Amino acid sequence: MSETSKPGNFITQIIDKDNEAGKNGGKVLTRFPPEPNGYLHIGHAKSICLNFGLAQRYNGQCNLRFDDTNPEKESVEYIESIKRDVEWLGFEWKEEAKFASDYFDRLFDFAKQLIQLGKAYVCELNAEQMREYRGTLKEPGKNSPYRDRSAEENMALFNDMANGKYKDGEVVLRAKIDMASPNINMRDPIIYRVRRVHHHQTGDKWCIYPMYDFTHCLSDAIEGITHSVCTLEFQDHRPLYDWVLDTLKTAHPQQIEFARLNLNYTVTSKRKLKLLVDEKHVHGWDDPRMPTISGLRRRGYTAKSIRNFCDRIGVTKSDSVVDVGMLEHAIREDLDATANRAMVVLNPIKVTLTNYPKDKEEIFTVNNHPKNEDAGAREVPFSKHLFVDAADFAEEPPKKWKRMTIDGAVRLRGGYVITCDEVIKNEAGEVVELLCRYDENTLGVNPEGYKPKGVIHWVSAKHAVDARVNLYDRLFVNEAPDANYEDKNFLDFINSESLATITAAKAEPSLLKSNKGQGFQFEREGYFCRDLKEDGMVFNRTVTLRDSWAKIEAKGK
Known part of the structure; x- marks a missing residue:
């Protein structure tokens, strides 16, 4: 427009x-x-x-x-x-x-x-x-x-x-x-x-x-x-x-x-933002948790998403507080349409396909975007040993579980249907490996009799790229951290869990060709971007997949 x-x-x-x-x-x-x-x-x-x-x-x-x-x-x-x-x-x-x-x-x-x-x-x-x-x-x-x-x-x-x-x-x-x-x-x-x-x-x-x-x-x-x-x-x-x-x-x-822009869960006083930097509550003005433009850019927000957000909130004469969910919705909306998809396993657990030939390797061609043909495709390697996310397996699954369990079939994204036969645990009783078998007749098809409960992402262990992933959350736990409180100030509401770093994530090798600042949707995990400053495979979570504001907006219509 x-x-x-x-x-x-x-x-x-x-x-x-x-x-x-x-x-x-x-x-x-x-x-x-x-x-x-x-x-x-x-x-x-x-x-x-x-x-x-x-x-x-x-x-x-x-x-x-x-x-x-x-x-x-x-x-x-x-x-x-x-x-x-x-x-x-x-x-x-x-x-x-x-x-x-x-x-x-x-x-x-x-x-x-x-x-x-x-x-x-x-x-x-x-x-x-x-x-x-x-x-x-x-x-x-x-x-x-x-x-x-x-x-x-x-x-x-x-x-x-x-x-x-x-x-x-x-x-x-x-x-x-x-x-x-x-x-x-x-x-x-x-x-x-x-x-x-x-x-x-x-x-x-x-x-x-x-x-x-x-x-x-x-x-x-x-x-x-x-x-x-x-x-x-x-x-x-x-x-x-x-x-x-x-x-x-x-x-x-x-x-x-x-009326100026006031966001909940956010502080925008430059004096207070400087205090956060000077007292090292954050890692500089461009820390991805900061509401600074440079921080949002490093987190993976796009210029278009911020412009769209500003258009959406409008210009009025009355002060009000805008739900930060509207800003998050703006970047989800933009990245959903533009960001290439990739598979990254944040909490890897090993999978061995017992009936897959030891020395065999395959290359699957996977679309970069499910709705945008112009985004092209990428090659994803496949082998006997894989990594899947630990959260995608449950020995005693809850009701309506649609991921891996013993004797349950799931489809690997862009690949075969596999079934888990056995679980290997360490001395502490933690699951360290899943022994599964694959069906070679299920690549891209769903033969009669197969009813896989869900689709999960994966990475070939032999070809996996080590990645560090920063999971950013809101910097403040209080909806109004900047309000006037008798016995507290905004620093008392800093979220101690605003940053969690995963050092052993496993990524598909196509991400080696990514550029700093490039945004992706990590399948089933959220939207991430490659860090603008760090060298190597370092990715910042921009925003999660769940979009509560979109549901509110749709309900309002």
């Missing part, structure tokens, strides 16, 4: 009305403005798809702009990861990536204009005094004793700030708005502060840095953004956005807020 043919939402309705009225000359210019203080997560994916999608829908443009006003927490590593994630999702920016720091000289001049207009002043209150003077949601704030300085005095002090005459935190530049405003964001907010920090783009040129609310609206205006789309938490900041632009009489983009 093309961007123009997708159903609209309240934002497209706003843009349609703007275009009908001739506003902005019919131009649509959006931006995606991440802070380079961490890796992007699934919530950012929604914003990326929305902002770049709007530009595509209206044949416009979307800028990638880094809001790099806090160099203490920013790095080039984060910048490069963000570029990589946006491109991987399938979007591109027409010009070079932009930085708020590109505009630091102009922002400095804008701040001076506010001072000249009597709309900004240098304040010497410390942080504790600032909080005291700010007031509360129920009580108005108090004017700073430094609020009524002359424009000339404020200009001199601001230049002193820029020239390094003050220590970090000693003074700030504040907008002069209304300390009695019911909106706390309008109570003379700070627009510049002193920070002696090396900046990854501007080096040591500046020892003062503008605040986000001052920078963002003016960066939008400088770039000629028409529709500044952001999440709902910025709704209360919109009056400040408008005040800065109106006071300075600049171009005035329209800020539009939408």
Whole structure:
């Protein structure tokens, strides 16, 4: 489905009305403005798809702009990861990536204009005094004793700030708005502060840095953004956005807020995600258990599945929590249609075909995909000794058992029907080998009299490839790990079983030709992908086969 043919939402309705009225000359210019203080997560994916999608829908443009006003927490590593994630999702920016720091000289001049207009002043209150003077949601704030300085005095002090005459935190530049405003964001907010920090783009040129609310609206205006789309938490900041632009009489983009993506069993605060990394609860930002785009990519999620998920949840004005099952359904849906099949035995148990010739080997041709002929076929070797999964055998099977048992017939996927005659156990009483016989007349057919109870996957022992398989589960056991609890925090809900590693899995040899990042459906086990970073046969479970959300969706229809 093309961007123009997708159903609209309240934002497209706003843009349609703007275009009908001739506003902005019919131009649509959006931006995606991440802070380079961490890796992007699934919530950012929604914003990326929305902002770049709007530009595509209206044949416009979307800028990638880094809001790099806090160099203490920013790095080039984060910048490069963000570029990589946006491109991987399938979007591109027409010009070079932009930085708020590109505009630091102009922002400095804008701040001076506010001072000249009597709309900004240098304040010497410390942080504790600032909080005291700010007031509360129920009580108005108090004017700073430094609020009524002359424009000339404020200009001199601001230049002193820029020239390094003050220590970090000693003074700030504040907008002069209304300390009695019911909106706390309008109570003379700070627009510049002193920070002696090396900046990854501007080096040591500046020892003062503008605040986000001052920078963002003016960066939008400088770039000629028409529709500044952001999440709902910025709704209360919109009056400040408008005040800065109106006071300075600049171009005035329209800020539009939408509901951010909230997933259950998930934390998306970058501060908390960084804590998970720093305290080594996970193995880096791209750990497949992380909700980061790089983590999802390494786990085996496809860009298409994430775009489809973002389309499916839609764009609304009301905050809500989305079931993570919808995200899992999106990747199952994509991989079910596109992923080649393969046979991998996770918990191998040996099978010996007692009536199969010792030196005989066969090659079976098996379709790579049951529904897609274009996917082609692969060759799977067969021999006297096989591996099957221990979970596929039961000496005392429960009711409706459809796998291996003594005297029971099962079909090997793409191969013969076999029957188990004898079980060999070790001294601990554990099953270590199954002695079975095969029927050479059952290859691809089901002769009369045979009623195999099921079909199981297998691997030829002689040709098996050793593989390491990471079984990933949800990182948190609590549906709302990020909620405010009296005696717990999100770290208390980490799932101790979120990663189980199988070191002795046996894979069919065709997987030796797989590429890093390539996804597969391991027959009867789930969807897996070859790890992007590790060498050798290392596979990560993307998602299990069971799809409860698909059943819910079908029932709803």
